[in-house]
Amino acid sequence: MIGTYAAAVAVCLAALALGQAAVSLCGGRRWSWLAPPVGLALLCALCWGTVRLPGHGVISAILVAVLVVLAVAYLARRLEGGGDALREGWPVALAALVAASLPFAAEGHFGILGTSFNPDMSQHLLAADRLAEGHGSELLRQGYPLGPHAVVVALDKGLGVGLVHGFSGLTLAVAVLAPLTALAAFRGLPWFARSAAALVVGLAYLVAAYYAQGAFKETIEALFVLAFALAVRESTRGWAGLPLRFVPAALLGVGAVYVYSFPGLLWLAGTAVVWLLVELALGRRPVEWRSAGLALLVFAIPVAPEIGRMVDFHSFETFDPHGPGLGNLFGQISPFEALGIWPSGDFRLAPGAGAVPAVGYYLGAAFGVVLLGYGLWWCWRRRETAVLAALIACAVAYVAARVGGTPYTAAKAIEIAAPLVALAIVLPLASEIFGREGGEDAATPPSPQGGWGLGKAAAAIVFVLAAGVCSLLALANAPIGPSSYSPALTGFRADVGEGPTLVLASHQLLADEQGTPYISWELRGGRVCIAADGELEAPPHGVRYVVSEGSQREPPFPGLRVKRVAKPYVLWEATGPVAAESPCPLIAVRQARQGPAR
Secondary structure, eight states: OHHHHHHHHHHHHHHHHHHHHHHHHTTOOBOOTTHHHHHHHHHHHHHHHHTTSTTTTHHHHHHHHHHHHHHHHHHHTTOBSHHHHHHHHHHHHHHHHHHHTHHHHHHTSOOOBTTTTOTTHHHHHHHHHHHHHTOOOHHHHTTOOOHHHHHHHHHHHHHOOOHHHHHHHHHHHHHHHHHHHHGGGOTTSOHHHHHHHHHHHHTOHHHHHHHHTTOHHHHHHHHHHHHHHHHHHHTTTTTTTOTTTTHHHHHHHHHHHHHHTTHHHHHHHHHHHHHHHHHHHTTOOOOOHHHHHHHHHHHHHHHGGGHHHHHHHTTOGGGOTTSOTTTTOSSOOOGGGGGSOOOOSOTTSOTTSSSSOHHHHHHHHHHHHHHHHHHHHHHHHTTOHHHHHHHHHHHHHHHHHHHHSOHHHHHHHHHHHHHHHHHHHHHHHHHHHTTSOTTOOTTSOOOTTOOOOHHHHHHHHHHHHHHHHHHHHHHHTOOBOOSOOOTHHHHTHHHHTTOOEEEEEOHHHHHHSOHHHHHHHHTTTSBEEEEETTSOSSOOTTOOEEEEESOSSSOSSTTEEEEEEETTEEEEEESSOOOSOOSOOBOOHHHHHHOOOO
16 A cells, blocks of 8 residues: 555656646746646656666656756746645545545555456566566567656656556556646636536546556546647647747657657647647637747657657557457447446446446436537637547547557547546536636636526536546446566466466465456466465366465475476476366467456
């Protein structure tokens, strides 16, 4: 618990300090809630740029600590509105932290998020372990973006929290930073309305669902896309006239590269292009080429070293439309899930497959469609062109993934769009109910088009409550895996081949820590039996290898000899002949990825 929360607090503090310092250097004097994602983007880029230096993460930790201290010192005499921001942000941060802690509270322990939903964390842990040891990995060779992994390595070297709790802390921090970022859209509203709106946007259902399966990259990218739209929006409002007003958006682009590689830029570039075209069509000149050129320069310099790796990543298996594109899904997921009202603890299930009848899903989707339609009309009428442009970019990305990609990539496109969809629903309702444009200061006179329309108030309350309950349901249903990690089990794959192999694990690991799917994924590609330590008197017939923990002096069964030791595991091999057939099931890669429904 201490390691997870220490990592989360460290990431949040670093993101807040670095991000606000960057915004202030661009000319913004007042506190901006766009600082958290800008700071997170800088954190990923800085850690990746230094994690492979001597010390393998030590220099990253030291550099971040020094920069945070310098940022705080710089802001101490220049920042305006810091006290107001603290009073505005702490209820949202606390509520988000409590909500994001539900998985750990429900499972009763801290560990690997999402085990049995999505086994991908195994690859991320292995890649981070290799970075921390100064070695290469398959993901590194394939050009896979490893910015978040570098942050976790820095957390491990700086705080000693371990890789498992480093990833959990980073993922938890993103769940806190996202609602704080959404506050940028709701200035001027009463604190309770502002807080509820920010939480519903930042922890939209699909964001909560991806958090529940430990998918930190998708939640970070969703945060960057939301923040980019709000940064573009702010360039014509609070930052209008600043020569560097587009630099924060450019820094978000840098973060997207180091978190999501070149695909992460598709949403951001699409938003920028559509926004510019719409603004020009409306007869506006929103961009001065000097400001745009400075932003592009700020983007290009830190991204240049990653271009070669982005080219390599182009051939990554996920992008193959003819490959096994389901991933851990059971089929295409509904785009209606982006509307936020989907009463299922597992987003992969079809309507009616859970405890709620299918009609509940359809009513929620219909209600969301009506509200989204009103929101789009309102945004166009109020010239919320940045929000509309981001929604169009998300829609195009989803259609492209659905037509030319795989269900796995299409689902990610829906998740990344979810916070923006929630924003397009909540922002118009909140602005109309309280008679104030989203983003205006409290001193601004009420908009004459506003009012306390009973229907709008009722719709807003119902949506916030329904969407909030659905998000909490997804969070409470998240499985938590082992609390520690060693790459040794994965390393045995080359030794055992197709097996058959018996793995003896502790009762706690199997019963309380989702150990069975975790072990299956670690030894994927072979025949694997899994049993509790001390449960069997003899291995199943046909088993050639046995994996156990503990001493190599005492074999768990007679007739075994040590083949290899990789602490904390010992790999044993049968000394005599074994049967040609075995009851141990074949753990295929695709089967292990899909995992069981929960």
